Amino acid sequence: MSRQRTASDELPALRLETLSKTYPGGLRRKAVEAVRGVEMRVHPGEVVALLGPNGAGKTTLIKMVCGLLLPTAGRIHIGPYDLERKRSRALARLAVVLEGDRNLRFRLNVRENILFFASLVDADLARVRSEFPAVLERFGLDGEEKTQARNLSKGQRQKLSLAIAYLTRAGLMLLDEPTLGLDVEASRELQRIIRDTADSGRAVLVTTHEMHVAQRIADRVAIINQGRLVTLKPVDELLELFRFRSYTVRLRVEDGPPPDPEALGARLVESRDGYLELELETDDRGRLFALLDALRSSEAEILEIARRQPDLERVFLEIIADDGRDEKLKALR
Amino acid sequence: MKRFAKILWAHTKANLTELLRYPLEFGTMYLIIILFLGGIFLGINAFVPAGRFLGDTRTAIFIGYMLWTFYMLTVQGATFAIIRGAREGFLERELASPYSHTTVIITKILASTLSRLIHYLLIAVVCILLFGIDVHLDAASLLLIFPLVYLFLLGLGLIFAGLSLALKRVRSLVGIIQMAIMLISFGALGSYGAFGEAVFRWIPYTQGIRLLRDVLVDGAGFTHVARPGNLLPLAVGAVVFFALGLVVFRALDRLAMRRGLIGQF
Numbered sequence: 081m082s083r084q085r086t087a088s089d090e091l092p093a094l095r096l097e098t099l100s101k102t103y104p105g106g107l108r109r110k111a112v113e114a115v116r117g118v119e120m121r122v123h124p125g126e127v128v129a130l131l132g133p134n135g136a137g138k139t140t141l142i143k144m145v146c147g148l149l150l151p152t153a154g155r156i157h158i159g160p161y162d163l164e165r166k167r168s169r170a171l172a173r174l175a176v177v178l179e180g181d182r183n184l185r186f187r188l189n190v191r192e193n194i195l196f197f198a199s200l201v202d203a204d205l206a207r208v209r210s211e212f213p214a215v216l217e218r219f220g221l222d223g224e225e226k227t228q229a230r231n232l233s234k235g236q237r238q239k240l241s242l243a244i245a246y247l248t249r250a251g252l253m254l255l256d257e258p259t260l261g262l263d264v265e266a267s268r269e270l271q272r273i274i275r276d277t278a279d280s281g282r283a284v285l286v287t288t289h290e291m292h293v294a295q296r297i298a299d300r301v302a303i304i305n306q307g308r309l310v311t312l313k314p315v316d317e318l319l320e321l322f323r324f325r326s327y328t329v330r331l332r333v334e335d336g337p338p339p340d341p342e343a344l345g346a347r348l349v350e351s352r353d354g355y356l357e358l359e360l361e362t363d364d365r366g367r368l369f370a371l372l373d374a375l376r377s378s379e380a381e382i383l384e385i386a387r388r389q390p391d392l393e394r395v396f397l398e399i400i401a402d403d404g405r406d407e408k409l410k411a412l413r
Numbered sequence: 414m415k416r417f418a419k420i421l422w423a424h425t426k427a428n429l430t431e432l433l434r435y436p437l438e439f440g441t442m443y444l445i446i447i448l449f450l451g452g453i454f455l456g457i458n459a460f461v462p463a464g465r466f467l468g469d470t471r472t473a474i475f476i477g478y479m480l481w482t483f484y485m486l487t488v489q490g491a492t493f494a495i496i497r498g499a500r501e502g503f504l505e506r507e508l509a510s511p512y513s514h515t516t517v518i519i520t521k522i523l524a525s526t527l528s529r530l531i532h533y534l535l536i537a538v539v540c541i542l543l544f545g546i547d548v549h550l551d552a553a554s555l556l557l558i559f560p561l562v563y564l565f566l567l568g569l570g571l572i573f574a575g576l577s578l579a580l581k582r583v584r585s586l587v588g589i590i591q592m593a594i595m596l597i598s599f600g601a602l603g604s605y606g607a608f609g610e611a612v613f614r615w616i617p618y619t620q621g622i623r624l625l626r627d628v629l630v631d632g633a634g635f636t637h638v639a640r641p642g643n644l645l646p647l648a649v650g651a652v653v654f655f656a657l658g659l660v661v662f663r664a665l666d667r668l669a670m671r672r673g674l675i676g677q678f
Contacts, residue, residue, distance in 0.1 A: 103673055140673070146509035150670040172511040182502035187431045199423035200510045200517075202416055228434075 091160060092121040093173070093252040093283030094145065099154035101140050101307075114140040116307040117154070124251060127274060127284040128312075129294035131396055132304035138287040139179065141304070142256050145285075146176050158252055172202065175245035179256040179287075183241035186230035190221060190240055193229055197244045208247050219243040220269060235266030242273060253277060255286040259293050271297050291393035301392065303399050310399055318395050326388040327368055329358045331380040339378050344371050356380075359388075417520065420512060424524030432528060443532055447539055475537075475546045476625055480618065482533055483559070484566060484594055490525035491518070491570035492587050495577035505675055514666045515571075515659065522570045526563070548629040554638040558624050564651040565617035568658030575665030579674055594618065617650040 099118045105111035115137040122128045132138050143149040145156055147167060156163040161170035177183055184193050191212070198208045216222045219239045229237060238258060245253050255274065259267040267290075275297045278284045288294055294301055295315060302312040311318070329346070333339070333354050341348040345367060346358040360371055375382055388394075432439050495518070498504030507521075508514050540546055573590075576583045613619040624643060627633035638644060669675045 104671060143505075143673070146505075148505055148509055148670065148675050149673055150667065167513070168511045171509070174509075176506070176509050178502075178505055178509070180502060183506050185427060185431070185503055186501065187434055188427060192427065192430055196423050196427045197506070199419055200507060200512070202419065202511055205419075 090123050092157070093124050093159060094120070094122040094285060095157040096120040096141075096145075097155040097157070099141070099144065099156060100152045101137070101144060101149065102152045114307050115144070115151075115304075118304070118307075118309045120302060120309060120312060122252065122283045122285050124283050125278055125281050126299040127278045127286060127297050128300045128302055129298035130285060130287040130302045130304060131289075131291070131294055131392075132287075133400060136304045137307040138304060139256060140307075142176075142178075142254050142285075142287060145254055146174065146178075147171055173251045174254065175201070175248045175250035175252070176254045177238075177241045177245050177256065177258055179260065181237065183244070184229040184237060187228060189226050189228050190216070190232070191225045193240060194244055194247060198247055201248050201250070203248045211247060212243075215243050215247055219246070219273060233266075235262050235270070238262060238266070238270060239273070242270065246273075246277060251282055253282055253284045255284060257287055257289065259288065259290055267293065291391065291396055295392040303396060305400050315392065319392070326394075327360045327362075328384075328386050328388055329360065329371065329375065329382060330384040330386075331356050331358070331375060331382050333378075333380045335379055339375060339380055344374050346371055355383075416512075417516065420510075420517070421520045421523055421527075424520050425527045428524050428528035443536060446536055447543075471544065471546055472548060472630055475540060475548065476622065476629060478540070479537060480562070480622055480625070481594075482536075483562065484591075484618070486526045486529050486533060487522060487563065487566035488570045488573055488590070489587060490529070491522040492573040492577050492583060494521050494525050495574050496581070496584075499577070499581065499675075508675060515662060518571065518574045518662065519567070522567060522574065549632040551628050551632075551634055553635040554624075554628045554633070557635070557638055557644070558621050558628070558647070561647050561651040562617055562621035565621075565654045568651075568654035568656070571655075571658030571662040575662035575669075578669040579665040579672075581674070614646045615650045617647050617654060620647045620650065 096118050099115055101115040103112040103114055118141060130138050140149060144151050147163060158170040159173045163170045188196060194212055195205060198205060221236060221239055259270055271293055274284060298315055300312060300314050301318060303310045333356060341358050346360040349357040349359050360368060498507060508517055510517060573587060624638050627637060
């Protein structure tokens with residue numbers, strides 16, 4: 081899957097320049113550096129997934145871009161407009177879906193919510209009215225026009241929030257954890273919609289804890305840890321970086337002592353009833369062959385050798401756990 | 414201006430829709446107010462002598478009601494709208510718009526007033542008709558007094574909206590200010606010596622009550638209200654309080670934006 085775009089010459093939909101945010105301290109509270117010098121660009125037509133552990137600074141970053149938080153330093157450009165200097169014009173190009181149930185008025189129905197929030201961003205209401213039957217159908221909300229938001233399922237509420245953002249026709253969409261807490265079907269539906277939205281030419285910056293979601297929909301992945309942007313790379317490039325690194329070997333030892341995994345340079349993953357699973361992480365295939373030779377010469381019977389396909393979750397965990405000494409990971413920065 | 418009207422209408426319509434979504438609750442709430450005021454109006458003259466400054470005590474209560482409810486609609490309406498938005502979560506979504514936070518909050522306060530204005534006026538008319546309140550309704554004078562008093566209340570509303578954004582738990586403070594407003598309402602009708610007179614004159618709320626009394630009870634006309642000695646303190650006070658409200662709101666809004674408090678409750 082290669083959705084990578086060559087968009088470097090285009091005007092980015094979002095440009096962050098050394099963006100920092102420190103929450104001020106108080107009498108009994110220390111100042112917290114939530115975001116530190118983040119540089120990032122998001123181009124029209126691409127989805128950038130912003131990943132990071134809890135407290136990494138993702139939501140702080142999103143809220144600064146929405147104009148809900150003041151940065152301590154740095155600049156935010158939405159399209160050609162600087163958010164600080166041309167707030168109104170900048171935010172007119174932005175649609176946002178905040179985390180959780182923050183995007184709807186629960187006592188208003190679907191139609192009323194759409195018109196209310198569209199009015200707040202100065203969207204053309206005549207156009208919104210004419211488009212929303214088709215948009216409701218596209219977002220799987222047809223027939224729910226008069227249902228109050230509080231009576232919708234969580235998945236439907238998320239779809240409605242996204243439909244509102246979609247209808248505003250803003251060039252940049254910020255989605256904070258849009259699939260959080262959804263069942264598999266609703267989550268997949270929403271992922272399809274997000275992908276389609278980007279394919280229609282809009283830029284999407286999405287935060288998520290769900291790596292499989294990021295892997296499925298994102299063109300590029302930004303990993304943020306302790307407020308710092310650790311990497312911003314195309315998904316395929318990140319996965320490629322970790323290719324050939326991990327092998328698992330399943331074996332059975334009926335008689336004799338089991339092999340010592342550490343002596344063989346591998347890691348014991350599981351050991352039960354004479355069955356062992358070892359893991360070898362290496363870029364050097366010679367080490368794999370050496371391991372196999374050592375096992376063959378022991379009493380062990382090799383049952384299966386598999387190359388583990390690195391997924392984004394694995395990549396994420398390695399990057400987050402990196403202490404700065406891994407040569408390969410240095411290339412990310 | 415067209416864009417401002419658009420979001421004002423959006424907020425007002427949303428408020429009205431939400432109010433009318435529960436018609437029984439909505440209707441009984443106003444029935445209770447009318448019954449409560451009726452109980453006071455019909456029973457009060459049996460044991461309370463006629464007001465020293467107003468003539469008829471029922472009229473005094475009526476004027477008090479008009480201004481008190483006006484205050485409640487504006488200041489309390491603004492505070493509770495912010496608190497509700499923060500608690501239910503949609504406040505952040507409303508503020509993440511191309512409009513400045515000040516514009517959004519002013520439209521929220523205005524919408525909160527507008528969506529209840531019809532019912533406010535309805536209760537006033539019902540009280541006048543049912544309970545024999547004898548007042549002189551001079552539309553021109555009332556249209557001069559009420560907007561200026563409202564400008565003052567809008568300033569107060571902005572201060573409380575800012576406090577709600579920055580501090581969140583401000584209901585007790587709102588309660589204290591309610592008491593203070595009640596006190597100055599009585600103050601406006603009493604005699605507090607030269608110093609008190611000078612102070613109350615420049616508070617639009619009390620000056621508004623005095624002028625209302627002149628119009629509603631004494632039958633004073635537009636020329637009396639528009640006299641510089643009467644109108645100037647009201648107008649100047651209203652503009653000063655509104656400007657103060659803007660300054661305080663912007664400062665507290667920036668504080669909330671620096672500390673990441675918007676949307677928290």
